[in-house]
Amino acid sequence: MKSKKRPDPDTIYPIPGYDREIYIKPTVKKPNIIVGEFSYIADSDFESHVTHLYDWNGDKLIIGKFCQIAAGVEFVMNGANHQMNAVSTFPFYTLEAWNMEPPAPDDLPHKGDTVVGNDVWIGQNAVILPGVHIGDGAIIGANSVVGSDVAPYTIVAGNPARVLRKRFDDTLTDLLLRFRWWDKPVEEIDCLIPLLTCSDLEKVKKALKRQLD
Numbered sequence: 001m002k003s004k005k006r007p008d009p010d011t012i013y014p015i016p017g018y019d020r021e022i023y024i025k026p027t028v029k030k031p032n033i034i035v036g037e038f039s040y041i042a043d044s045d046f047e048s049h050v051t052h053l054y055d056w057n058g059d060k061l062i063i064g065k066f067c068q069i070a071a072g073v074e075f076v077m078n079g080a081n082h083q084m085n086a087v088s089t090f091p092f093y094t095l096e097a098w099n100m101e102p103p104a105p106d107d108l109p110h111k112g113d114t115v116v117g118n119d120v121w122i123g124q125n126a127v128i129l130p131g132v133h134i135g136d137g138a139i140i141g142a143n144s145v146v147g148s149d150v151a152p153y154t155i156v157a158g159n160p161a162r163v164l165r166k167r168f169d170d171t172l173t174d175l176l177l178r179f180r181w182w183d184k185p186v187e188e189i190d191c192l193i194p195l196l197t198c199s200d201l202e203k204v205k206k207a208l209k210r211q212l213d
């Protein structure tokens with residue numbers, strides 16, 4: 001490493017003197033939010049960006065390593081859903097003094113855990129809806145509303161979010177998914193930076209093939 005200081009995933013503020021960007025993992029208190037090392041958000045509080053996450057609902061928000069989450073991003077969890085198979089969608093059971101028992105789990109549109117892969121970039125003010133799975137290396141455009149799954153190394157944008165293009169060809173995507181650089185030791189990742197930031201994709205392919213052989 002060029003610096004004698006080792007990157008520390010337990011650091012809250014990775015930019016000295018700047019408190020509007022944090023590594024998320026060391027700040028998370030809710031057990032149903034699981035975040036990998038070195039993922040950051042451009043804010044000083046991550047959990048305020050996760051809405052309608054209730055213990056009784058049983059869903060989780062799972063985010064991988066090295067994700068980059070811009071300001072204003074919101075993860076909407078299953079607790080935001082209302083009963084849709086009855087005449088009224090009004091949630092009487094959640095409000096004081098109304099005589100209604102909670103609906104059966106099967107009567108609520110529960111869509112499961114929300115899962116974000118590794119090295120995902122989520123642009124400013126994007127909204128991720130319940131149960132969405134976003135693959136490794138994907139990019140979510142600013143102000144997008146993501147209601148369906150996003151394949152690895154795919155760029156999506158819009159409301160609703162639609163695929164703009166794949167980032168790389170199938171060969172490079174497959175190599176990256178097999179290589180899984182984010183799971184390697186910090187010292188090895190540091191040495192890989194010239195490869196990870198290289199714009200000569202054919203050179204990257206050759207290097208990855210050599211390492212995987």
